[in-house]
Amino acid sequence: MNLKSARHLVNGSWHTAGSAKDVTDPGNGSTVGEVAWGTAGDATKAADAAAEAFGSWSRTTVRQRADLLRTAAELLADRRDELAHTLALEAGKRLPEAQGEVDFSVEYFRWFAEEARRTTGTVSPPELQGRRHLSTRKPIGVALSLTPWNFPVSIQARKLAAMLAAGCTVVGRVSEKAPLAATGLFEVLHDAGFPAGVVNLVHGPSREITAALMSHPAVRAVSFTGSTGVGRQIMASASERVVRPLLELGGNAPFIVFEDADLDAAVEGAVLGRLRNTGQSCVAANRFLVQDSIAEEFAQKLGARFDAMSIGHGVPDDGAPVPDLGPVIDADRVSAVQALVDDAEERGARRVTQRTSVPAQGSFLAPTLLADVPDDAPLVTEEVFGPAAGVVTFSSEEEAIRKANATEMGLAAYVWSGSPRRGWDIPEQLEAGIVGVNDPLPSVAFAPMGGAKQSGLGREGSSLGLEEFEEVQYVAWRP
Numbered sequence: 074m075n076l077k078s079a080r081h082l083v084n085g086s087w088h089t090a091g092s093a094k095d096v097t098d099p100g101n102g103s104t105v106g107e108v109a110w111g112t113a114g115d116a117t118k119a120a121d122a123a124a125e126a127f128g129s130w131s132r133t134t135v136r137q138r139a140d141l142l143r144t145a146a147e148l149l150a151d152r153r154d155e156l157a158h159t160l161a162l163e164a165g166k167r168l169p170e171a172q173g174e175v176d177f178s179v180e181y182f183r184w185f186a187e188e189a190r191r192t193t194g195t196v197s198p199p200e201l202q203g204r205r206h207l208s209t210r211k212p213i214g215v216a217l218s219l220t221p222w223n224f225p226v227s228i229q230a231r232k233l234a235a236m237l238a239a240g241c242t243v244v245g246r247v248s249e250k251a252p253l254a255a256t257g258l259f260e261v262l263h264d265a266g267f268p269a270g271v272v273n274l275v276h277g278p279s280r281e282i283t284a285a286l287m288s289h290p291a292v293r294a295v296s297f298t299g300s301t302g303v304g305r306q307i308m309a310s311a312s313e314r315v316v317r318p319l320l321e322l323g324g325n326a327p328f329i330v331f332e333d334a335d336l337d338a339a340v341e342g343a344v345l346g347r348l349r350n351t352g353q354s355c356v357a358a359n360r361f362l363v364q365d366s367i368a369e370e371f372a373q374k375l376g377a378r379f380d381a382m383s384i385g386h387g388v389p390d391d392g393a394p395v396p397d398l399g400p401v402i403d404a405d406r407v408s409a410v411q412a413l414v415d416d417a418e419e420r421g422a423r424r425v426t427q428r429t430s431v432p433a434q435g436s437f438l439a440p441t442l443l444a445d446v447p448d449d450a451p452l453v454t455e456e457v458f459g460p461a462a463g464v465v466t467f468s469s470e471e472e473a474i475r476k477a478n479a480t481e482m483g484l485a486a487y488v489w490s491g492s493p494r495r496g497w498d499i500p501e502q503l504e505a506g507i508v509g510v511n512d513p514l515p516s517v518a519f520a521p522m523g524g525a526k527q528s529g530l531g532r533e534g535s536s537l538g539l540e541e542f543e544e545v546q547y548v549a550w551r552p
């Protein structure tokens with residue numbers, strides 16, 4: 074595999090048209106590779122290739138598609154360590170988390186290899202003698218897979234596996250901040266034997282490439298993961314040609330802890346829920362809503378856990394232990410998170426964590442917990458996307474639910490309680506697409522992933538993820 078150079082894949086051939094940009098290791102600022110920097114013309118060629126391949130690929134049997142997806146899963150698993158190493162370097166991940174991301178990506182290819190065979194339709198009983206009513210599911214057309222840097226491999230895998238299982242051909246674009254391992258994923262698909270033109274990839278300036286792809290007449294679906302702001306722009310441009318949008322956007326997950334929770338388990342859940350991927354996860358626990366009777370104890374225990382974490386490069390030299398926390402993606406992310414913390418302190422929030430020192434080289438932040446955070450502080454009203462969070466208190470279930478839902482975002486939410494009734498009742502009242510009950514890591518390939526409100530439209534994974542790339546055709550038949 075060539076994991077130093079993110080190239081374009083068009084009609085089965087790799088090339089590096091255009092100039093190139095460096096890809097940087099957030100853990101020390103060194104260059105780890107380069108990404109080809111194409112143009113709108115390259116994007117159009119990729120969409121042309123996908124359009125040309127659609128006719129034959131959409132008519133392959135589900136058995137053929139399932140077999141290829143299974144081969145891709147096996148090849149991806151074989152290349153796991155190589156891919157994870159590059160992924161850890163370019164995205165600033167801890168090596169075990171990068172390995173976990175590739176393993177998770179394998180699951181999507183396995184799952185959709187199985188789901189491909191279940192694209193069944195219905196036959197409805199007729200109301201008049203002799204008539205027949207059938208509905209079938211067909212691939213929608215050329216689909217676009219546009220993804221961010223935080224989970225660059227697994228988010229592409231979640232989209233590509235579903236699109237290919239449905240019988241769509243694909244053009245992908247990945248974030249220039251972490252394009253190498255994601256390009257390695259496309260290489261896996263190429264090497265697994267997907268025919269030329271079925272899977273294409275183009276790198277380059279986001280607006281120009283996306284505009285060229287969205288205006289291509291064969292493109293019928295766009296699956297975008299990223300910020301809500303860019304998601305709105307994608308949705309507006311999808312409206313021009315009535316392209317079907319699937320949008321996985323920003324979050325602001327409440328992590329609600331009731332006084333009947335196992336407090337130590339809740340604290341451990343909070344560490345994982347907040348600090349997985351150095352806090353840069355769309356489903357991350359963004360703000361802690363804690364019942365007032367246990368709020369101080371929760372904050373002190375969580376603050377102590379944050380302060381005790383080791384911080385460093387995610388791929389340490391010479392067999393040194395992997396640190397508990399890696400860098401964030403770049404200096405802009407450091408400043409954005411720091412600004413939210415500073416602002417909350419100016420509004421009267423109290424710092425619970427003590428540590429401020431971080432490694433001198435690279436984009437690091439000390440994990441930070443604040444208490445007594447006002448309800449309107451951006452630290453709790455906005456997506457932090459980094460290793461900091463605030464504790465807000467509540468005194469009743471009603472107040473917890475009101476505060477949890479007081480956001481335009483609705484991706485994930487977490488509930489910690491020992492009460493089976495709360496485990497059932499509270500999720501029903503939360504405006505979120507995903508709820509973890511005593512579970513800080515809800516994502517699995519076989520369950521639906523997606524958000525309510527401004528966190529997005531549609532679902533990925535599960536059987537619903539396949540339907541996003543299918544058109545239902547109804548046939549009324551008088552034999």
Ligand SMILES: NC(=O)c1ccc[n+]([C@@H]2O[C@H](COP(=O)([O-])OP(=O)(O)OC[C@H]3O[C@@H](n4cnc5c(N)ncnc54)[C@H](O)[C@@H]3O)[C@@H](O)[C@H]2O)c1
Binds near residue numbers: 221228321
């Ligand atoms: N809901 C989910 O499943 C999910 C998953 C991961 C990340 N996210 C969200 O993504 C955001 C962080 O990722 P990001 O900073 O890469 O997001 P982003 O929206 O800035 O970028 C996402 C992708 O879109 C491209 N892009 C940027 N501006 C564009 C434009 N004007 N037109 C077309 N493409 C454009 C980027 O190059 C990147 O590839 C967070 O808000 C996070 O919550 C959501």
Ligand SMILES: O=CCCC(=O)O
Binds near residue numbers: 353356
């Ligand atoms: O950032 C969003 C993806 C998170 C996940 O897949 O669990």
